[in-house]
Structure formats: structure tokens, C-alpha cells
Amino acid sequence: MKFIRRKGLKPSEVSELQGRFGERANFSVVERYLYSRDMGEFPPLVSKLVGGPAHAVVQVQGEDELAWLMDFSLRHGIPLVPRAAATSGYGGSLPVRGGIIVDLTRLDRILEVDEKEARVRVEPGVIWWNLEKTLRSRGLALRAYPSSAPSSTIGGWVAEGGSGIGAYGYGGIRDVLLGLRVLTPRGALEVRGEDLDLYVGSEGILGFITEVEISVRPSLPDSPWLFSFPGPGEVQGFIDDITVIYPPQAGTQG
Ligand SMILES: Cc1cc2nc3c(=O)[nH]c(=O)nc-3n(C[C@H](O)[C@H](O)[C@H](O)COP(=O)(O)OP(=O)(O)OC[C@H]3O[C@@H](n4cnc5c(N)ncnc54)[C@H](O)[C@@H]3O)c2cc1C
Incomplete structure (x- = not known):
């Protein structure tokens, strides 16, 4: 065609x-x-x-x-x-x-929250922030999400292959992604394992993502810290120390 x-x-x-x-x-x-x-x-x-x-x-x-x-x-x-x-x-x-x-923004249902296994299955149009609110009310929290979370969707971040807040500890979307349902002209596919690599960052050219399953984490209170440094050299030294004390997650993209 x-x-x-x-x-x-x-x-x-x-x-x-x-x-x-x-x-x-x-x-x-x-x-x-x-x-x-x-x-x-x-x-x-x-x-x-x-x-x-x-x-x-x-x-x-x-x-x-x-x-x-x-x-x-x-x-x-x-x-x-x-x-x-x-x-x-x-x-x-x-x-x-x-x-x-x-x-696709009307496809916005949270389909399943599995507290025991710390995973969630959603439709692609769910807004990150709405998911985070639901998870927090159930004692869970997102591992990674984009800083556009107040308005962007889960399906959009998968199709973008994004990385963002939480990436240092948990990686980007690929690292938290457990499964997808993708509608193609030949029918729906359930995608898991390394086949997910194909769809992360595919920008919508391989079909419509209609369900996304991601891993989440237990909710802990956030504790923001503020540091000030005399110059860029000290910032670099601080980052170097942090990466030794808390090594980044293996698949960290950004
Ligand atoms: C203020 C701001 C902060 C941002 N911060 C980050 C950040 O921290 N990290 C980051 O990675 N990006 C960031 N971005 C970029 C952007 O917000 C993200 O990439 C976001 O995930 C896009 O989601 P969306 O719902 O807007 O998708 P859209 O922009 O609508 O779509 C993105 C792509 O996905 C495709 N697509 C969308 N839904 C589906 C679906 N269900 N099936 C198949 N294809 C689909 C579209 O065709 C398009 O190619 C930021 C953007 C802004 C404006």
C-alpha cells in the first residue's frame, strides 16, 4: 500500500x-x-x-x-x-x-496495580503524574519518568525511548519496561523481553501501543537536598564521589 x-x-x-x-x-x-x-x-x-x-x-x-x-x-x-x-x-x-x-489521550485507564510484584499495567494515554498519584495512594511510586510528567503520557515516553527523573537510580523507560501490547495491521502483539528494544524509541512507526506494563517501587518519602559549590571543579568532584558511593544503575541512559 x-x-x-x-x-x-x-x-x-x-x-x-x-x-x-x-x-x-x-x-x-x-x-x-x-x-x-x-x-x-x-x-x-x-x-x-x-x-x-x-x-x-x-x-x-x-x-x-x-x-x-x-x-x-x-x-x-x-x-x-x-x-x-x-x-x-x-x-x-x-x-x-x-x-x-x-x-490517543482518551486511552487513559490504569488497568492493574500489582502491589505484591510492584508492577503496573496501563493504557498508553495515562498521564505520568496521574499514575504517580494513584501509585502513592497504594504505597508505590514510579521509578523513572520524564520532567514533562504533569502532561505527557506513558505511551509517548515508550515511543520516544525517553530517560529522565529517576534515571540515575533506575535507568530510562527501557529499564523499567516489562511488557507492551502493540496493535499492528496484522493484529495485536504481546511484546516482552528483548523484543521490547524494537519498540522503545520507535516513534509510532511500528503500530499503536495499546498497553504498557512497567515496574514500580515501594513509595518512600522524597527528601530533597540543596548543595552549593564554590566552582565547577567542586561540582565535578562531588559527582565523581557520588558515582563511587552510589553507582548508577547499569542501563542508565542519561
Ligand atoms: C517541559 C518538558 C520536559 C521534558 N522532559 C523530558 C525528560 O525528562 N525526558 C525525556 O525523555 N523527554 C522529555 N521531554 C520530551 C517529551 O515530553 C517526552 O518525550 C514525552 O515522553 C512525550 O510524550 P507525549 O505523551 O507528549 O508523546 P507525543 O509527543 O504525543 O508522541 C511522541 C512520539 O510517540 C508516538 N506515540 C505516542 N503515543 C503512542 C502510542 N500509544 N503508540 C505508538 N506511538 C505513540 C508519537 O507518534 C510520537 O512519535 C520533555 C518535554 C517537555 C516539553
């Missing part, structure tokens, strides 16, 4: 989408432009590659709707672009050949 950029959707395609998604399929110019941006600002040379707004925005509520969209996409040759909170700023959620932006 070749996905060629075209001027717009045919009226029959619009009504098919409206019939399936109702008001959750949006074709307004304003919405299409708003959804065709992320947090970043590309230089003019690069922004030419992005190629204008999407033809439609669809908010999905379940894996069955994603499967329907994939079938629609293949039947009509219309690309799908997964988008979560669009905080990434690297262009992964921008349409390069028009098509349909698939807003």
Missing part, C-alpha cells in the same frame, strides 16, 4: 469516519492545524518536510476503534499518525503526508 499525500479526503471517506466516530472525528481547519503541531519549533528548512496539516483528527477510545482505523487506512491509502500529548518536540507526532492524526 502506497500512502501518497493528497489534497483532502473524499466526501465518502469523511462520512465513513463520521459514521464510526461521530463528533470524535474532526475535520475543522483550526483543529487540523492545532493537531499538526507539537511542542517544538522547526527551522524553516525542516518544517518544509512536515508538509502541512492532517486531513482529519480522530480521538479513539479503545483498541477496537484503532483496529477499525487501520483497516480504513489500508483500504483508502490514508496514513495514520499516533499522537499522545505532543510534548515531544521532535516531530514524531506530526503528519508528513497528511492523513489522520490519531489522538
Whole structure:
């Protein structure tokens, strides 16, 4: 199937989408432009590659709707672009050949919290901060999360292959990731073990992540510290000492 950029959707395609998604399929110019941006600002040379707004925005509520969209996409040759909170700023959620932006933020259920095994299974659109609040109320806490946690999603960080707060002790998303469910045009895959490497940082090109399982930790009170140093040399010495006393987690990425 070749996905060629075209001027717009045919009226029959619009009504098919409206019939399936109702008001959750949006074709307004304003919405299409708003959804065709992320947090970043590309230089003019690069922004030419992005190629204008999407033809439609669809908010999905379940894996069955994603499967329907994939079938629609293949039947009509219309690309799908997964988008979560669009905080990434690297262009992964921008349409390069028009098509349909698939807003995944409604997939925001926390499916399972296993206190005994310290692991949690969620839908991809769960916001990190909301998960942290739920975990804290159950005596658990996140190991690693991005500093965009108040607004970014778990699925987005997997697809970005991110590293962030907690990385020194626990590593990045790959190090805390236990499993994924990924919807592809050939059906849903349960991914575990080293196969996860393929999907971490895949930027949504291998399918829609529809479930994420991560390891968490027992909740301990946070104790912030403030240090001041006379100069950069002392900072370096301090960091060197810390890495000896508390060596970083083996897989630490950043
Ligand atoms: C203030 C700020 C602080 C930040 N701090 C950090 C940080 O500490 N560490 C860090 O790594 N990054 C950081 N970032 C970058 C960004 O927030 C993260 O990469 C974040 O994880 C992106 O999540 P999102 O929900 O916004 O995803 P989006 O930006 O919407 O999507 C990111 C990519 O994932 C794909 N995608 C999203 N959901 C799915 C899905 N369910 N299935 C398949 N593909 C999907 C999209 O197509 C896109 O390619 C920061 C950004 C900001 C603005």
C-alpha cells in the first residue's frame, strides 16, 4: 500500500469516519492545524518536510476503534499518525503526508496495580503524574519518568525511548519496561523481553501501543537536598564521589 499525500479526503471517506466516530472525528481547519503541531519549533528548512496539516483528527477510545482505523487506512491509502500529548518536540507526532492524526489521550485507564510484584499495567494515554498519584495512594511510586510528567503520557515516553527523573537510580523507560501490547495491521502483539528494544524509541512507526506494563517501587518519602559549590571543579568532584558511593544503575541512559 502506497500512502501518497493528497489534497483532502473524499466526501465518502469523511462520512465513513463520521459514521464510526461521530463528533470524535474532526475535520475543522483550526483543529487540523492545532493537531499538526507539537511542542517544538522547526527551522524553516525542516518544517518544509512536515508538509502541512492532517486531513482529519480522530480521538479513539479503545483498541477496537484503532483496529477499525487501520483497516480504513489500508483500504483508502490514508496514513495514520499516533499522537499522545505532543510534548515531544521532535516531530514524531506530526503528519508528513497528511492523513489522520490519531489522538490517543482518551486511552487513559490504569488497568492493574500489582502491589505484591510492584508492577503496573496501563493504557498508553495515562498521564505520568496521574499514575504517580494513584501509585502513592497504594504505597508505590514510579521509578523513572520524564520532567514533562504533569502532561505527557506513558505511551509517548515508550515511543520516544525517553530517560529522565529517576534515571540515575533506575535507568530510562527501557529499564523499567516489562511488557507492551502493540496493535499492528496484522493484529495485536504481546511484546516482552528483548523484543521490547524494537519498540522503545520507535516513534509510532511500528503500530499503536495499546498497553504498557512497567515496574514500580515501594513509595518512600522524597527528601530533597540543596548543595552549593564554590566552582565547577567542586561540582565535578562531588559527582565523581557520588558515582563511587552510589553507582548508577547499569542501563542508565542519561
Ligand atoms: C517541559 C518538558 C520536559 C521534558 N522532559 C523530558 C525528560 O525528562 N525526558 C525525556 O525523555 N523527554 C522529555 N521531554 C520530551 C517529551 O515530553 C517526552 O518525550 C514525552 O515522553 C512525550 O510524550 P507525549 O505523551 O507528549 O508523546 P507525543 O509527543 O504525543 O508522541 C511522541 C512520539 O510517540 C508516538 N506515540 C505516542 N503515543 C503512542 C502510542 N500509544 N503508540 C505508538 N506511538 C505513540 C508519537 O507518534 C510520537 O512519535 C520533555 C518535554 C517537555 C516539553
